[in-house]
Amino acid sequence: MSGGVDSSVAAALLVERGHDVVGVTMKTFCYSETPAHGRTCCGLDGINDARRVADRLGIAHFVFDVEEDFTRDVIDDFVAEYARGRTPNPCVRCNSNTKFRDLMRRGEDLGCDAIASGHYVRVRAEPEGTALLRGVDAGKDQAYFLWGLPKNLLPRLVFPLGGLTKSEVRRRARELGLVTADKPESQEICFVPTGDYRDLLDRRLPTRHPALEPGPIVTLDGAVLGEHSGYAGFTVGQRKGLGGGLPAAMYVVAIRPDVREVVVGPREALAVAAVRVAEPNWLARPPRPGDRVTVQCRHRARSAPAVVEAGVDGDLVLAFDDPMTAVAPGQSAVVFQEARVLGGGRIVATIGANVSASNR
């Protein structure tokens, strides 16, 4: 229970169905340190909101301090990825580690049989194992974030909102008189409540780390167009922040951390033919080379048809039928078969459709 409307309604639905429910809020870091805490789901206000909803539903509620594990699994990874010139996905890391695996352990400590959350996804028992499916509300579906769940947890996960739309959920929240019914969505990363992650990187990276130092903005041909103030401020596909006076529309095509270069190019240079994915996690029987799947490389992006190329154990290579635009290393590539999540992994390299630039 984050204190947001989704987890609140999920809890309410479970109580309605007659389950014996315990509400848990995880304290992921010390909120008193950040100035703008409390606006959305993970600040102190969030914890208090969760507590009020639990009280309203008549269920026990506990707050568990998972700061140490969360720092190691999520925050340290976030910082390390930016240092490598990649764009991290901390919500994926949290779901893969803290939110389900660690929470399940605590649930077991309390004698619980299952873990539920307000994610917009569905699970379905199938002969070969439990399947994880997209939520029915395409605009809210969160399957993209859950590829890293340990497969053996799936039979013990419950997602009451997977079959509902967001507006249905808000309506239920109002009907139930939940204080969180009209709460705004949380948009920021929970440990960067101000939205400015540079301050976090500044505090956690060694002084004068290259990721935060000025460096050249270069074209694909190597011409220097200007200077940037730290490659950690850029992500592939980005157009802003490159400074004015650039010829035509230029986009960040790649980041070369060892030389602190931000490489820019025209829109066509963003076209990606294939992605290389490290250490995929499979929630179903892994696809074989030659299998056709659909792949999603960004939250809120369409998933596109692709072919699994060689290398399913260890690095996986997925080749798109049509080039995908602006794929950022560090993001997740999630492999689907229709609505079912087969698995996914972290994109470590992109193979350009029009250019040979790639980032490892």
Added chain:
Amino acid sequence: MDFIYLDHAATTPLRPEVREAMAPYLDEAFGNPSSAHRWGRQAAAALEGARASVAATLGARPPEVHFTRGGTESDNLAIFGRARLPRPGGGRPSIVHSAVEHHAVLEAARWEEALGVRRRVLAVDPTGRLDLDALDQALEDLPAVVSVMWVNNEVGMVLPVPEVAERCQARGVPLHTDAVQAVGKVPVRVDDVPVALLTVTGHKIYGPKSTGVLFVREGTELAPLLHGGGQERGVRPGTQDVAGAVGLAEALALAVAERESEAARLGGLRDGLEAALRARLPSLVVHGGGAPRAPHVVNVGIPGIDGAALVAALDLDGVAVSGGSACASGATTASHVLEALFGPAVGTRAALRFSLGRGTLPEHVERAVEATVRAVERMSPA
């Protein structure tokens, strides 16, 4: 399911005698003690009666007893009130406190340190010995105040306040003691022990919440935190909570009158609880077991078991206890007391504190043991 409360060190229920004593002052006897008319006189009489009662119970004189709104307020008043006085002979004031003080002393001291006051911390070992050599050294500097609690709230350890008080008095340095967990459990008399400042709170002794006392020995200067109408000799202005003061006085009088028999009874139950837990959970560690302890507290740790999860599991099984220290979010955080006593190696998050009280019966202890063993077995790696 019957729910069992074993968290009396956190707070206690209001006793019927206290509620009865308070009732008129919540009702028809509502006057402001500072008013000149009959309502005022009635309220003032009750307030002064309460003050005289507290004084008699503690061995103090009535002008030395000041009513505050709780233990934290009294502790803060003692620290800030002394640290903010100009140092005789000039220079930066200094304050001294033990390593195991309650946050109400610790945080006040830290705040003063951030403002430039020198702060010195006295180590305490697991047997309850305070570093007296360090104290003597610190006293050379004539600190504005030394603060050593009488009974530690987390592990129940009794600190050598009489010894510390003698040494402070010999140097003319005021000793403050947080006696919140001590009154009603161990003998506490300011005519026996030369403390200069002493904190009591109502809600740990079956009195009302938001009530407290700060004893200030005659001749001890103190700067106030609040400024206003001059009530409580200017030490704590504001219209007094007469009902609260009456309630606190009644609670304190009863607690001290019953101390000897209740301490024996609680000690017996506590020792039984401890022995049963040790027998059923061989790896169990008792924090502070080697020190003189107040009779109502036992703080344990089981290696490899998450204290916060254990507290939650016990709650779901109907037994209320506490673990470590709670922060504003409600999560259990590491205990500075355990860290100070045992060093960072000890799992400071693994603590479980049982604190018994007036309503605790032998069958409650049995149930607590069963529930703890059940939870630990479920949580132990297979």
